[in-house]
Structures are given as structure tokens and as C-alpha cells.
Amino acid sequence: MKAVFTRPESLTDKPFHFCPGCHHGVIHRLVAEAIDHYGVREKTIGAASVGCSVFLYDYFDIDVVESPHGRAPAVATGIKRANPDRFVLLYQGDGDLAAIGTAEIIHAANRGENLTVVFVNNTVYGMTGGQMAPTTLLGQPTTTSPYGREFGQDGYPIKMTEMLAQLEGVGYAARVAVDTPARLAKARKAVFQAFETQVEEKGMGFVEILATCPTNWGLPPLEAVKRVETEMIPYFPLGVYKERKGKDFL
Amino acid sequence: MAKLAIREERCKSCGICIEFCPENCLEIGDKLNAQGYRCVRLADPDACRACGICGRMCPDVVIEVWK
Numbered sequence: 001m002k003a004v005f006t007r008p009e010s011l012t013d014k015p016f017h018f019c020p021g022c023h024h025g026v027i028h029r030l031v032a033e034a035i036d037h038y039g040v041r042e043k044t045i046g047a048a049s050v051g052c053s054v055f056l057y058d059y060f061d062i063d064v065v066e067s068p069h070g071r072a073p074a075v076a077t078g079i080k081r082a083n084p085d086r087f088v089l090l091y092q093g094d095g096d097l098a099a100i101g102t103a104e105i106i107h108a109a110n111r112g113e114n115l116t117v118v119f120v121n122n123t124v125y126g127m128t129g130g131q132m133a134p135t136t137l138l139g140q141p142t143t144t145s146p147y148g149r150e151f152g153q154d155g156y157p158i159k160m161t162e163m164l165a166q167l168e169g170v171g172y173a174a175r176v177a178v179d180t181p182a183r184l185a186k187a188r189k190a191v192f193q194a195f196e197t198q199v200e201e202k203g204m205g206f207v208e209i210l211a212t213c214p215t216n217w218g219l220p221p222l223e224a225v226k227r228v229e230t231e232m233i234p235y236f237p238l239g240v241y242k243e244r245k246g247k248d249f250l
Numbered sequence: 251m252a253k254l255a256i257r258e259e260r261c262k263s264c265g266i267c268i269e270f271c272p273e274n275c276l277e278i279g280d281k282l283n284a285q286g287y288r289c290v291r292l293a294d295p296d297a298c299r300a301c302g303i304c305g306r307m308c309p310d311v312v313i314e315v316w317k
């Protein structure tokens with residue numbers, strides 16, 4: 001029989017601890033497929049963030065340095081500069097990347113570090129109980145914005161991909177979603193492209209993935225999946241925001 | 251002929267595979283797994299065309315598909 005879909009080799013056999021319907025699981029699998037595809041499992045070093053993705057080292061058959069609280073781009077910079085032959089993978093949530101570690105990601109991107117960043121935007125601090133993040137949508141109730149996010153008080157949801165795409169050091173920047181089979185297929189391509197950017201030394205490869213957090217949104221899994229399309233995509237438009245063709249740095 | 255391997259002990263009963271199966275051949279079964287979730291089952295094996303969508307959409311890599 002011919003395999004149509006099987007578990008990627010770069011995932012260990014450990015069951016995910018994620019809540020039912022949490023997109024972290026799908027995104028982990030896409031990343032593992034990219035590691036398999038580019039044959040970099042033996043030379044990949046991960047830089048993991050704080051948040052529900054903190055157990056990266058348990059789920060991937062790669063080496064991982066825990067770099068919590070938004071510091072992954074700084075730690076990864078050191079790893080990559082000391083070992084340029086290694087493939088360095090960052091996997092960060094929105095609380096971690098867009099709030100706690102905003103300075104680190106912006107400057108690593110601006111320096112054009114050859115890193116691959118998978119940014120999981122679920123519009124909340126998931127692991128700590130659903131507090132408001134810079135990505136929380138206007139009107140969205142969270143534990144720290146119980147009446148909904150209000151721009152006069154909390155500002156606007158931050159669009160990291162658009163921001164980073166402006167920086168010369170970024171070789172690839174895209175926003176994708178994994179809520180339907182068609183969008184999942186595009187997301188897979190984008191993750192692969194973010195890998196390729198590092199392989200070809202074209203600067204930072206950045207992919208933002210819109211994701212569910214059913215638990216902290218207070219929604220059953222399928223309703224959470226629908227929210228990606230009805231509320232998230234209209235504010236966070238999908239697409240490729242930057243794609244460097246050659247090594248055409250200024 | 252399609253073959254599905256469902257690792258029932260990993261299923262979290264989220265319903266995503268059922269929602270996106272184009273042939274409507276999956277359903278939540280009666281069996282509880284050790285985690286306390288009712289696991290998904292292939293209710294209509296003849297209708298399955300081994301497209302792999304259930305496996306790809308599942309957040310917990312529960313289903314593998316062969317053809």
C-alpha cells in the first residue's frame with residue numbers, strides 16, 4: 001500500500017499535551033514535515049519560547065535550547081553565528097514574540113540573521129490562562145480585558161508580519177492559517193519557504209500562523225476553528241508579504 | 251482500498267477530522283479512551299477514498315492513511 005499521510009519522522013512518538021482542537025499540534029507537524037523535507041534533522045537546533053510550545057524538546061527529535069520570555073531570537077543568533085552550518089529553528093507564541101521579546105525579534109530580523117521563525121498567533125497568552133496579548137482583537141474578552149479589548153485603553157492588535165516585512169534583513173515574511181484543508185496546504189508551503197530562506201542564506205524567514213486556543217477563547221474546538229476565518233483573517237490578512245529572490249541585500 | 255490507522259488513545263474528540271472529511275465517513279464513537287475522550291471511528295469504510303484530509307487536519311496526528 002502507498003502512504004497518503006503518515007507521521008513525520010522528526011516528531012517523537014510523545015503524545016501532545018495540547019488542549020482538544022489546539023492548532024499548536026498541526027503546526028508542530030508542519031514544522032516536522034519541513035525538517036524531514038530539507039533533511040536537516042541531524043543538524044537542527046531549536047530555540048523554544050515560553051508558552052504552550054515550551055515542550056518543543058519533547059516532541060521534536062532535534063536538540064533544543066530553552067530560551068523563554070521572547071529571548072529566542074537573541075539565543076538563536078548566538079547559536080547560528082557560532083555554528084553557521086547548523087539549521088536554527090525558532091518557534092514562538094504571540095505573548096512571547098510580540099510582547100515580551102519584541103526588541104529581540106525586531107533586531108534579529110533587522111540584522112538579517114539567517115534564522116527560521118515560526119510565529120504562532122492565537123491572540124492570547126495561552127499557557128498562563130488567556131491574558132490579553134498585543135495581538136488580541138478589538139472587542140475580544142480575555143482574563144485581563146474582561147469587557148473586550150478597547151483601543152483607547154489597550155491600543156490596536158499588532159501586525160508583526162507587516163512590520164517585519166519592511167526590514168531589509170528579512171528574506172521571507174508570510175501570514176497563513178491552518179483552519180481549512182486549502183489554507184493548511186498553503187501554510188505548509190509557507191513553512192517550507194521559511195526553511196528555504198535560511199538554507200539559501202537570504203536572511204530571516206518568518207511565518208506567522210493564525211491559530212486556535214479553544215480553551216482560552218471559551219469556545220468548543222470547531223467554533224474556535226471557525227473564529228479564525230470570521231474574526232482573525234479579516235484583521236490579519238493572509239499572504240506573502242516579502243519574498244527575496246536572490247541575495248539582493250542593499 | 252483505503253486503510254486508516256486510528257491511534258484511539260491519542261484522540262481528543264475535537265471533531266475536526268469529521269468536519270473536514272469530504273465523504274462524511276467519520277464519527278465520534280462510543281468508546282472512551284484512557285484520557286476520557288470518545289474517540290473517532292471510521293463509520294463508513296466503503297465511502298473513504300483515502301484522501302488523507304482527516305490525517306492532515308487532526309491536531310494530534312491520530313490518523314494515518316494508506317491507499
Ligand SMILES: Cc1ncc(C[n+]2csc(CCOP(=O)(O)OP(=O)(O)O)c2C)c(N)n1
Nearest residue numbers: 050051052093094095096124125126127128
Ligand atoms: C518569569 C515568568 N514570567 C511570566 C511567565 C508566564 N508565562 C508563561 S507562558 C507566557 C506567554 C505565553 O503566551 P504565548 O507566547 O502567546 O504562548 P501560547 O501559550 O499562547 O502559545 C508567559 C508570560 C513565566 N512563566 N515566567
Ligand code: SF4
Nearest residue numbers: 018019022052126213
Ligand atoms: S491553552 Fe490554548 S494554546 Fe495552550 S494548549 Fe490549550 S488551546 Fe493550545
Ligand code: SF4
Nearest residue numbers: 271298299301302304
Ligand atoms: S481519508 Fe479522506 S475520505 Fe477517508 S476518512 Fe479521511 S478524510 Fe474521509
Ligand code: SF4
Nearest residue numbers: 261262264265267308
Ligand atoms: S481531529 Fe484528531 S483528535 Fe480530533 S476527533 Fe479527529 S482524530 Fe480525534
Ligand SMILES: [Mg+2]
Nearest residue numbers: 093094124126
Ligand atoms: Mg499565544
